[in-house]
Amino acid sequence: MKNWFSTLKTLIWKDLLQEWRSKDMLTAMLAFAILSIFIFNYAMELDPRQRAELAPGILWVVVTFSGTLGLNRSFVAEQEQGSFDALVMAVPGLGSIWLAKQVSNFLMMLVLIIIVLPVYSLLYNQNLLVPGLIFTLMLGAWSFSAAGTLLASMTAQTRMRDLLLPVLLFPILMPVNMAVVKAGAGIMTGAALATYQVWLSLLLVYGIIMTTISLMVFDYVILE
Amino acid sequence: MKSLTKIELRGLSKSYGHLAVLKDVGFQLESGQSLCLLGSNGAGKTTLLRVVSGLVSADHGELLVDGQAWQLRSPEWRRKCALVAHKTFLYQNLSGLENLRFFSRLYGFDFSDKLLRGRLAEAGLARAADKQVRTYSRGMQQRLTIARAILSDPEIVILDEPFTGLDKDGSAWLLAVLFDLLGKGAMVLMTSHDPQAALEVTNGYVRLSKSVLGDVVCSRDRDWAEIEALLYPEEVPTG
Numbered sequence: 001m002k003n004w005f006s007t008l009k010t011l012i013w014k015d016l017l018q019e020w021r022s023k024d025m026l027t028a029m030l031a032f033a034i035l036s037i038f039i040f041n042y043a044m045e046l047d048p049r050q051r052a053e054l055a056p057g058i059l060w061v062v063v064t065f066s067g068t069l070g071l072n073r074s075f076v077a078e079q080e081q082g083s084f085d086a087l088v089m090a091v092p093g094l095g096s097i098w099l100a101k102q103v104s105n106f107l108m109m110l111v112l113i114i115i116v117l118p119v120y121s122l123l124y125n126q127n128l129l130v131p132g133l134i135f136t137l138m139l140g141a142w143s144f145s146a147a148g149t150l151l152a153s154m155t156a157q158t159r160m161r162d163l164l165l166p167v168l169l170f171p172i173l174m175p176v177n178m179a180v181v182k183a184g185a186g187i188m189t190g191a192a193l194a195t196y197q198v199w200l201s202l203l204l205v206y207g208i209i210m211t212t213i214s215l216m217v218f219d220y221v222i223l224e
Numbered sequence: 225m226k227s228l229t230k231i232e233l234r235g236l237s238k239s240y241g242h243l244a245v246l247k248d249v250g251f252q253l254e255s256g257q258s259l260c261l262l263g264s265n266g267a268g269k270t271t272l273l274r275v276v277s278g279l280v281s282a283d284h285g286e287l288l289v290d291g292q293a294w295q296l297r298s299p300e301w302r303r304k305c306a307l308v309a310h311k312t313f314l315y316q317n318l319s320g321l322e323n324l325r326f327f328s329r330l331y332g333f334d335f336s337d338k339l340l341r342g343r344l345a346e347a348g349l350a351r352a353a354d355k356q357v358r359t360y361s362r363g364m365q366q367r368l369t370i371a372r373a374i375l376s377d378p379e380i381v382i383l384d385e386p387f388t389g390l391d392k393d394g395s396a397w398l399l400a401v402l403f404d405l406l407g408k409g410a411m412v413l414m415t416s417h418d419p420q421a422a423l424e425v426t427n428g429y430v431r432l433s434k435s436v437l438g439d440v441v442c443s444r445d446r447d448w449a450e451i452e453a454l455l456y457p458e459e460v461p462t463g
Contacts, residue, residue: 003332010329014315021317021356082311085279089302090330090376223281223297 007091011100016107018077025070025108033066033116041123049189051126056133056184059120060177063137064144066116067109068166071148074105075156088222098218102149102211109141132187139203140180146210147172154221179203228304228379229255229290231411236285238271245271246282247435253380258402258412259440260422262455263432269415270310270384272432276413277382278302303331306378308386312369316358320349320368323357324375331376347371348397362389370398374405381405383414387421399424420448431455 019025040058078084087097113134121128151168155161170177179199186196232252238245245268253259263269274280278296287294287301294301307313314323321340328335344353347367352360357368366389374381381402387395402412402425416422419429428440429451441454 006332007330010326014318014326017322018315018317077315077317080316081314082309083313083315085307085309085311086313086327086372087330088279089277089305089307090327092299092303094299 004093004096007093007096008100008103011087011091011096012103015077015100015104019104019108022077024076025073026111028073029066029070029108029112030115032069033062033112034119036062036065037116037120037123046124048126051124052188053185055120055124055126055128055188056136057181059116059128059137060140060180060184062116062120063109063113063141064170064173064177066112067105067141067144067148068169070108070112071105071145071152071169072155072162072165074101074108074149074152079156084222094219094222095215097222098149098153098214101153102145102214105145105149106142109145110138113137113141128188130187133184136180136183136187136200136203139200139207140176143176143203143207143210144173146207146214147176150210150214150218150221153218175202175206179206228411231290231380232288233276234286234288236272236275237283238268238275238280239283244435246275249285249432249435249437251430251437251440253411253413255409255411256406257427258406258414258422258425260419260426260429261413261415261432262419262429263415267432268435269432272437273307273309273382273384273413273415276380277305277307279307303376304379306373306376306381308369308373308381308383310384310388312357312365314357314365314368314372317356319354319356320344320360321353323368324372327372328375333376335375343371343375344368346397348393363391363394366390367394367397370401374401377408378405379410381410381412381414383412383416385415385417387416387418395421423448423451429455 046054078087088094091097117128117134148169152165155164155168158164179202183196183199183203230252234250236246236249249272251259261269261272271280275282275296278298278301281297287296315326318326321337321344324340324343325337328340341350341353344350347370349364349367349371352364357365360368370386386398390398406412406425412425414422423443426443428442430440431438438455441451443451
């Protein structure tokens with residue numbers, strides 16, 4: 001078990017160092033996210049009440065679309081020189097490869113959220129730096145990266161991966177999208193916790209189930 | 225010395241759809257032995273090497289290690305193999321040293337930077353150790369690829385065209401590395417476009433043609449012309 005965690009740490013460190021040097025994912029994600037927020041800002045004239053209700057939805061659309069761009073780039077380093085094969089030959093359990101990539105993708109999503117929230121707050125003159133909303137987005141980001149990393153590992157081998165990943169991913173993410181938007185709207189409009197608690201529970205359960213399934217099937221996905 | 229003394233592959237078959245790439249292929253290797261696989265482009269050499277290294281599943285076939293049945297797709301088998309393939313398996317944004325450090329940790333070795341720099345120096349990459357791999361020439365990347373592959377002190381060394389990109393010094397270094405590995409009891413399976421270059425370290429040659437593996441031609445006490453005549457009898461001029 002100690003070796004497994006040591007392998008995981010090594011893989012995550014490699015992913016973060018690679019990203020720090022190449023900025024393959026973050027550049028694409030941030031550029032898309034900031035541009036989308038600008039477009040939404042100009043496209044919609046909203047009163048304060050509507051803003052509070054719609055902000056989580058707009059924000060989540062921006063985060064998921066940007067995140068999908070990032071996911072498509074997350075296996076670039078492994079594809080570039082076939083190093084995925086070297087990883088498969090080196091690690092004792094292939095699940096560590098998936099989990100490391102998933103944690104790296106999650107951290108990228110967090111960086112994205114940390115940058116996007118103040119930008120959105122500034123442009124819409126609405127404070128989104130609310131702990132409850134940040135927690136909801138983090139839960140959503142975990143579920144998104146859990147499902148997305150597994151599918152990205154499958155589509156990375158295909159020629160049409162840029163098209164295939166969103167087509168496969170978005171239907172699977174429907175419960176997450178609904179839960180983040182509903183829970184986020186509840187938080188932003190000051191509703192009682194009981195009215196949106198079920199959505200938070202759904203996010204938590206979805207994240208756990210998707211992580212478990214991915215860990216179980218990743219060996220099969222990669223080797224077959 | 226290595227823990228494995230003999231491996232035997234029997235009846236390996238592999239198809240992609242209706243295209244049979246390997247048909248009932250089998251061979252054996254003993255500790256300290258090297259086999260060079262020959263065949264024209266598209267003959268299935270790379271597929272065979274990937275099947276042996278556990279990266280691609282065979283439709284049929286079995287692996288015996290010291291008489292015991294092993295799974296080709298098991299992590300235990302894969303971790304005993306080292307593969308040098310057409311692609312370098314290197315991370316382009318990491319330095320040579322960082323690549324070696326990364327892979328050594330994956331294999332569970334906590335090699336010091338001093339030792340890793342020593343390995344890089346042996347590969348002729350001492351001055352490039354801290355440079356990102358994307359700045360390396362093809363030959364330098366090939367040297368680093370080989371250094372990475374043998375880092376885990378593998379039992380089975382699988383090399384797909386290992387001389388690609390190497391200059392004269394690089395080829396000499398690779399031969400020295402292979403001599404050293406064979407001396408320690410490793411088994412080597414390789415392909416080469418320049419089979420004569422491998423003559424010094426190879427115990428035998430075998431030809432893969434029309435998805436079928438021929439008989440092993442022992443290279444001991446034979447020059448290349450003799451070996452070639454035995455490998456390609458249809459091309460020997462008659463009369």
